[in-house]
Amino acid sequence: MSSYRQILYHIIFRTKGSQKTMSQQHIKEFLAYTLGIIQAQKGFLYRINAMEDHVHILSDLHPDIALSHFIRNIKVATSLWLKQNENFPDFAGWAEGYAAITYSHSDKDTIVNYIKNQQEHHRKISFNEELERILIEQGIIPDKRYFP
Numbered sequence: 001m002s003s004y005r006q007i008l009y010h011i012i013f014r015t016k017g018s019q020k021t022m023s024q025q026h027i028k029e030f031l032a033y034t035l036g037i038i039q040a041q042k043g044f045l046y047r048i049n050a051m052e053d054h055v056h057i058l059s060d061l062h063p064d065i066a067l068s069h070f071i072r073n074i075k076v077a078t079s080l081w082l083k084q085n086e087n088f089p090d091f092a093g094w095a096e097g098y099a100a101i102t103y104s105h106s107d108k109d110t111i112v113n114y115i116k117n118q119q120e121h122h123r124k125i126s127f128n129e130e131l132e133r134i135l136i137e138q139g140i141i142p143d144k145r146y147f148p
Contacts (some may be wrong), residue, residue, distance in 0.1 A: 001030065003063070005063055005131055006060070006075060006104075006105050007059060007060065007061065007102055007104065008046065008059070008060055008102065008103045008104070008107070008108060008111070009057075009058070009059055009060075009061060009067065009100050009101070009102060010056065010057070010058050010099075010101045010102075010103060010104065010105075010111050010115075010134075011052065011055075011056070011057040011058075011059065011071060011074075011098060011099070011100050012054060012055065012056055012057075012098065012099040012100075012101075012131060012134070013054065013055055013056040013071070013075065013094055013095065013097070013098040013099070014053055014055075014094070014095045014127065014135065015052075015053045015091070015092070015093070015094060015095060015130075016092045016093040016094060016095050017092070017095070018053050018054075018095070018127065018128075019053060019090070019092065020052035020053045020089040021052065021053070021081075021088065021090040022050050022051065022055075022088065022091065023052075023088055024051075024052060024053045024119075024131065025086055025087075026087035026088065027050050028086075029081065029085070029087065030050060030078065030081075030088070030090055031048050031049070031050065033077075033081055034055075034057070034074060034078055035046055035048065036075045037078065038057070038059055039060075039134050040098060041062065041065050041068065041070055041073060042059060042062035042065065043059045043061055043062060043065070044059060044060040044063070045057065045058070045059050046058040046060070046108060046111075046112055046117060047111070047115040047121075048066070048115070049115045049116060049118045050080060050118075051118055051119070051121040051127065053127055054127050054131075056114075056115040057074075057115075058103075058108070058111050058112060067100055071098050072099065075094045075098075078094075079091075079093050079094055097146070099131060099134065099135065101138050114147060
């Protein structure tokens with residue numbers, strides 16, 4: 001018998017100090033680079049988007065790759081690239097930690113649309129409000145030390 005799996009991860013991480021250092025003018029370069037990092041780890045990217053201070057990724061992971069390694073590899077590679085890229089002169093790095101929420105395949109379109117519409121969404125609520133809401137919806141109690 002073959003092995004089957006279908007695990008979608010909604011991964012969210014923020015810039016160091018939640019600083020708005022991700023230039024929206026050049027964000028497509030960052031998104032394309034990140035896609036390459038995900039594909040190099042045999043992951044399948046359903047959607048990615050980034051704001052000035054955080055990133056959302058909806059991806060499937062290859063079963064040979066641990067979630068923590070997957071995210072660490074994305075953060076390390078993109079951090080090095082961003083620091084060397086003149087289009088992101090203020091980028092200082094990623095904050096420690098991340099959120100990774102699993103979803104079923106039937107939720108995929110909803111999460112893809114949510115990630116796709118980040119720019120519109122953040123006209124109404126802050127990143128902290130967004131992340132806190134997502135965590136609470138998933139039954140996770142947010143650590144208030146990380147929500148100034």
